Amino acid sequence: MRRIAWPTVLALAAALTVCAGHAGAEPAGAHPHAKHRVLHVLRAGHVLRPGEVLVSPHGRYRAQLHRGRLIVSRGAGHWTFATPKAGRGAVVRLTRTGQLRLTAGHRPRWSAGTRGAGSRVALRVSDRGVLALTGHGGAVWTSVWRDACPRRRGALVLVDISRQLARACDGGQQLRVTPVTTGASAIGDGTPTGTWTVQAKIRDTTLYPASGGAYPVKYWVPYDGAYGMHDASWQKFRYGSARYKRHGSHGCVHVPLPMMAWLFHWVRVGATTVTVHR
Numbered sequence: 494m495r496r497i498a499w500p501t502v503l504a505l506a507a508a509l510t511v512c513a514g515h516a517g518a519e520p521a522g523a524h525p526h527a528k529h530r531v532l533h534v535l536r537a538g539h540v541l542r543p544g545e546v547l548v549s550p551h552g553r554y555r556a557q558l559h560r561g562r563l564i565v566s567r568g569a570g571h572w573t574f575a576t577p578k579a580g581r582g583a584v585v586r587l588t589r590t591g592q593l594r595l596t597a598g599h600r601p602r603w604s605a606g607t608r609g610a611g612s613r614v615a616l617r618v619s620d621r622g623v624l625a626l627t628g629h630g631g632a633v634w635t636s637v638w639r640d641a642c643p644r645r646r647g648a649l650v651l652v653d654i655s656r657q658l659a660r661a662c663d664g665g666q667q668l669r670v671t672p673v674t675t676g677a678s679a680i681g682d683g684t685p686t687g688t689w690t691v692q693a694k695i696r697d698t699t700l701y702p703a704s705g706g707a708y709p710v711k712y713w714v715p716y717d718g719a720y721g722m723h724d725a726s727w728q729k730f731r732y733g734s735a736r737y738k739r740h741g742s743h744g745c746v747h748v749p750l751p752m753m754a755w756l757f758h759w760v761r762v763g764a765t766t767v768t769v770h771r
Contacts, residue, residue, distance in 0.1 A: 630755030672733030
């Protein structure tokens with residue numbers, strides 16, 4: 494299975510927002526240039542402790558514990574993300590089930606809501622100050638694309654047209670999040686909104702929309718007859734772009750190939766819900 498490079502994930506995340514979280518003065522007393530044990534990645538089953546720092550590739554940003562919370566900062570004058578305070582003895586744990594959480598005295602104080610994302614996930618910081626948890630297919634959670642899964646049972650793909658974003662949720666936990674391209678609404682090809690159930694999973698087929706043309710895809714997951722999710726090798730602009738309004742799909746949901754491959758294997762026919770909303 495192909496994997497998406499994590500710098501690409503972070504570049505897409507940063508492109509969706511003017512600011513990657515909270516901009517402002519760094520919390521008083523933080524010492525981003527103090528000597529710490531330097532890490533470049535935190536993998537499942539490992540812990541980030543006080544005195545350790547997770548550094549971006551070019552060293553511009555770093556994630557570290559400060560006064561009981563996890564912060565992402567650049568120098569002494571700018572920070573992009575901070576968790577709530579957990580108190581003394583706080584550590585950051587990335588569990589073997591993919592849950593990113595802040596604990597104190599082994600009691601959870603904050604979590605990213607990513608339990609079930611898998612054991613092969615990793616946490617990194619980008620040179621734009623985005624903290625990102627990634628796995629097979631792409632992003633699981635970032636400080637820009639935070640958990641927004643509804644607290645409900647069952648597997649769900651949640652497509653947000655206004656943000657051009659889709660989330661894979663299970664039991665209220667966010668397993669993956671990805672930019673997408675929906676229907677060209679400005680020319681009458683908008684993606685219908687509503688709730689359905691996955692109807693089929695088909696490999697290596699060709700789609701023939703009513704408006705004409707033939708579109709070969711590697712993964713096709715219909716949920717409403719002619720409407721479904723699929724890869725789109727012919728798309729020439731970035732996923733998540735506002736260009737979808739005139740240059741988007743005929744109504745389907747275009748998903749980047751690595752993430753579509755992951756989704757294809759994750760969804761279950763007749764059991765996974767798909768909800769599309771504006």
